[in-house]
Amino acid sequence: MRQQTAVVIGAGSSGLSMLKTLREDGFKVTCYERRAQVGGLWAYTDDKSMTSALPTTSANISKYTCGMSDFPMPDKYPHYLKQPQFQEYMETYATHFDMLRDIVFNATVKQASRNEDDSKWRLDFVVNGEPRVEEYDKVVFCHGYQTKANMPVFDGAEKFEGEILHSQGFRMSDKYKGKKVVVVGVSSTASDTILALLPVASKVYLSHRRGTLILPKWRNGFPPDLTVTWRRRQIGFALQRAFPNIAKWCLDQGIKYMMKKTWGKLDPAWRLLPPPSLTLTPRALSGDVIPALKDGSLTSLHGIKRFLGPKSIEFADGTILDDIDAVVCATGYKADFSALPFLEKSRPPNYSGPEITRLWMNLFPPNEQHVSMVKSWEYQGFLHAAAGTGMENIGWGWKGWKFWFQDPKMSYMMNNGVETAHAFRIAKRLRALCTSDYGAGEGNLEKLRPAGRLERYFMYCHDLGLYLNVGATGCYSCSNPPSLSLQSVIYAALATVLAQHPVLSTVFVSESSSNVFYSRLPAVDLTHHVDFIQRQQPYDGVGRDIELDELLEKQHNTKFEQKNGATPCWRLMILIDQESPSSGPKFAATYVSHHSISDGMSVIAFHKSFLTALKTASNVPLSSTVITSQNAPMLPSLDTAIKLPISAKYMAKSLYSEVFASRPKGLWTGEPTQVVTATHFQSRVISADRTTAFAAQCKKNDTTVTAALQTLVAATLFELLPLQFTRLNTEVSVSLRRWLKDPIDALSLGMWLATYEDPYERRRQAQGFSWDEARRSRQLALEFLAREGRDSEIGMMRFLPDIESYCKSRIGKKRDKSFEVSSVGVHDHNKEEGDDAKAGIQKGDATGNEWRIGRMIFSQSSHAPASAITVSVVTGADGCCVLGFTWQEGSVSKGMVEKLIDLVPIKILELSGPVS
Structure with a gap:
């Protein structure tokens, strides 16, 4: 045949x-x-x-x-x-x-x-x-069907000298930089266009004639489509069949409730309400534009009435704008069936729109099948029957009851779990996969110690997507080309670092339960942890390193895919510069770690160990990249290394603020906490002379660089935020290792930190940055340090009965911190002093080459329950202070954060005064 x-x-x-x-x-x-x-x-x-x-x-x-x-x-x-x-x-x-x-x-x-x-x-x-x-x-x-642009016709469009285009032709381009743009329509495409324009255009307007659906991407911290189950959908279809008007009313009321709960009271001037029925339109404006409407970077306008001149537009309410450069019409599409001339078209009664192509079940020409009114419950049933994906095994029929009797857990999951396409593949193979004994063999690993409370907190944050990792980047150079390949040198140095830090060979076991402990792997394969990346564009060391920023942003959005007993939670990226025949290699090494095994000081300490290992590297390559783990004890957790006592007064105050105290009026903390959609990262470099001058000004004004930076960020945020926001809360991280006993020292890797809160008020910075405020912040830091770990938020964690439940409870709620400034200080790892000097470590490696580390960058992912914006600060051996700004998509307007990122370095320059 x-x-x-x-x-x-x-x-x-x-x-x-x-x-x-x-x-x-x-x-x-x-x-x-x-x-x-x-x-x-x-x-x-x-x-x-x-x-x-x-x-x-x-x-x-x-x-x-x-x-x-x-x-x-x-x-x-x-x-x-x-x-x-x-x-x-x-x-x-x-x-x-x-x-x-x-x-x-x-x-x-x-x-x-x-x-x-x-x-x-x-x-x-x-x-x-x-x-x-x-x-x-x-x-x-x-x-x-999104192939043929539906372009509106405007009266007087020929008078307009700017650009009028459909969103189909809109692309990311510098041509809109500094321009004023009107986006027409309230749809997902309009949202995409607006979000693309906000960072570059000087002003963006949203023109629309009616309200719109604003469907949130998060509900109680989770994607709303995770609440759709097969059973709920079948109940909805049954209601549509029997009571279509009631079904429509219930759906619309549910959408309105969801919108109100998510966005609160929307400004009537935006005219986004009332929304149309979801049964009549699929169009919805993304909630990502709501922060832009709130901070004024996006303005809502009525529909366009006509064009009046070269740059002038009149809107339906009589508003006239005379300085518009471009109009982008996000007004939808028509299906293009021009390749099928035999298809029939028609217009239903009382319908004035374009002709509708007649397709049975939206799939077949009517001469192939019988004409039918398309109804969702009929359509879905037809598709299942035609495709052989009927779900009778999870229905109320005999097969459904039989399946429930044979496997009640699977039956319940299929009926009430997240509805995905994978449900259509229910079979013996699927059942075998779903009931497999995942994690078998983890009992063969050597058990080291239980995870501490703070370590478990960050394990759960990682598992829930609330905080993924922390990292530090060092820029390395060698005076001459080494005798081995760069890859061999890196692997040899890493083998030394692994021997020095046993935590790098550990994994978590039973991470999803309260009984989490660390186990040691027999060996670690370095090829699974190191990526070698060649630079695409040269970097001269001046200003922002965009290619490195993009690498860091990607890393801070990437989870550790640790399966019990598989791979440790760290990785190293080597971004290699173009080699010069006359000099040795140059590269940026980015160490990224799970926060439960490395705090901020630890990721910096890793580079000290790594540089030392490079200096002492042999000219003989490793025989294998699979490194046997050292039989050494794991350093203690914070819980056992220090007591962190809590006084009765501090406990009473904490309980009162948690249970009875209302949220301070005028406090800005961004949008409510949600599971991290994406972390955004940008760095800014302060030159060495300006860094020195700024530090001198801080010393002159009897404060610290960290306190001054906190105050500066707060003052800049007050400038950018609407006047209704009068308070900001800063989260400040402090390393506790100075009070910890041996064997924990400055070069140890682990999680030993505490945090405290520093409040700022607009009235105290009415004239902008205040040195008095910076001195107040320094005094608050000194008072916290004087407590030596007593009365801290970290210490209160011992009273949490279930840390995992606590983490989940934060999702969907307003956070209580506005921003965080996390500074790890000044680090010149090239200085041969202390342990290096005692050990007799020389500048050169075994072949006489001198390895050095210059600039450093401290970075981390968004900490969703904590602060809306994080500023990570470090000064490296080159003397340049690098500010790493992190924020979570959806928690704060990208436009506002980018203004903050640009303004803070400018203000540092202003405060540092003249440079000698």
């Missing part, structure tokens, strides 16, 4: 899954894609005739419900994927299942029609400009 042929038009998510399914069903399949790569809308292109997600575009649904059922989303991706990640996912999917051999790229289908003897489908298409004709037995169009 002749093998049937099929053609799939489009290589987006639907096209790829269709290609794979048809191939598995025995068809000889070819896929035509007009782009140069797979991914559909998520494959970014500069071709403005094609609809493309922007690099900043974020998915509307979480990764848990949008992945392919046969290709789970990797853990490394955030909860909501951005365009580059979605494109990477689909490219990996196509490569994994060897689909690329069946896809023809740069192919545009012109027409599909029956051939002369009506035996096959004739396809007319163009590949790289060359017309072609092929015939197939089956044709499936998976080209999407």
Whole structure:
């Protein structure tokens, strides 16, 4: 029998899954894609005739419900994927299942029609400009409906000298820098456009005629689609069948409640309410723009009435703006069926819009099947019946009861757990996977000690996505090319560091329970922990290192994929500069660690150990990159290293503030806590002479650099925030290792810190930065240090009955800290003193080469329950103070943070005075 042929038009998510399914069903399949790569809308292109997600575009649904059922989303991706990640996912999917051999790229289908003897489908298409004709037995169009821009017509548009374009043609470009732009429409695309414009445009306006849905990406700290279960959906379908009007009312009321609970009272001037019914429109404005509306960087306007002149626009309420440079219309799309001229079109009664293409069940031309009114409950049932994905095993029929009797836990999970496509694959294989004995073999590891309370806190934060890691970067150089390859030198030095720090060979066991302990691995494979990356652009050491910032941001968004008894929670990235024949290698080494095994001082100490190891490295390469773990005890946790006593007065005060005290009026702490969607990171470098001058001014004014920086950040935030915010709370981290006994010292790796709170008020900084405030902050720090760990928030953790529940309870609530300044001080690891001098360590390694470390960068991921913004500070051997700014997407407006990032260095320069 002749093998049937099929053609799939489009290589987006639907096209790829269709290609794979048809191939598995025995068809000889070819896929035509007009782009140069797979991914559909998520494959970014500069071709403005094609609809493309922007690099900043974020998915509307979480990764848990949008992945392919046969290709789970990797853990490394955030909860909501951005365009580059979605494109990477689909490219990996196509490569994994060897689909690329069946896809023809740069192919545009012109027409599909029956051939002369009506035996096959004739396809007319163009590949790289060359017309072609092929015939197939089956044709499936998976080209999407967002292909043809729906462009509005404005009165007087010909008078406007600025740019009027549809969002289909909008791309990230410097052409909008410093310009004033109006975005028309309230949709997800409008949100993407606004968020792309805010960092570059001088002013952005949102023009709309009606209210909109503002669907949150987080509900009580979790993606809302995780609350959708198979059972709830079936109840909803049953209600729609029996009582459609009641079902519509219940859905609309639920959406309104969710909006009110998430956003509170919305400013009536924004005109976002009342929202349309979700049953009538899929359009929704992203909640990510709400902070921009609140801080004034985005202004809501009525719909455009007409254009009056070269830069003048009149809006429906009579408002006239005379300085507009561009108008971007995010006004939707029409499905393009021009390649199917035989399709019937019609207009329903009392409908004045464009003609609607008639497709049965939105899939087939009516001459292929019977016409039917498309209703969601019928549509879903039809799809399951046609695809063979019926869910009778989890229904109320005999098969459902049988399944419940055989496996009640699995039955409950399938009925009431998160509804994903993976449920359609319920079978013996799925059941075996779901009930497998995960973690077998962890009992063979050597048990070291239980995890301390603070360590468990950060384990749970990591597991919940509330705080992922901390890191430090050192810029290394060698006077001459070493005799070994750079890779061999790095591995040899790391082997020495692992021998010095046993914690780097440990893993957590039973991380999800209250009985968490550390175990030692027999060996560590360095190739699993080190990535060597070649710089794409040279960096001259002046100003911000953008390539390094991008690397750090990616690392602070990447979890440690530790499976019990598998890999330690640290990694090292080596960003290598272009080599010069006349000098040795230069690279930036970024050490990133789980916070439970390294605090801020520890990630700095790692570089001291690493530099020492480089200096003493042998010219003989390692025989293996698999390093046997040292049989050495693990350093004690904070709980056992120091008592951290709590006085009755401090306990009473803490309990009162937790239970009875109301939130201070006028306190700004950003948006409520949510599971980290994405951490953003940018650094700023203060030159060595300015750093010295600023430190001298701080000393002259009887304060510290850390206290002055805290005060400066607070003063700058007050400038940027609306006047209604009159208070800021700073979280200050302090290392406790100065009071800890041997064997813990300055070079140890572990978690030994405490925090305290420093409040700021607008009235005390009415004129901007105040040295009096900086002195007050220093005095508060001295008072905390004088307590030597007594009466601290860390000490109160012993009274928490369940740390994991405490972490979860913070999700969805307002945080009580505004920002954090975490300073690890000044570090010149090149100085040969102390332990190095005693050990007789020389400047050169075994081959006489001198290794040095220059600039350092301290960085960390967002700490969602703690502060809205974190400033990490360190001064390296080059004398430059580097400020690392971290913030969580959705917790604070990106525009405001970037203004803060730009203003703080300017103010430091102003305060440092003239440089001699």
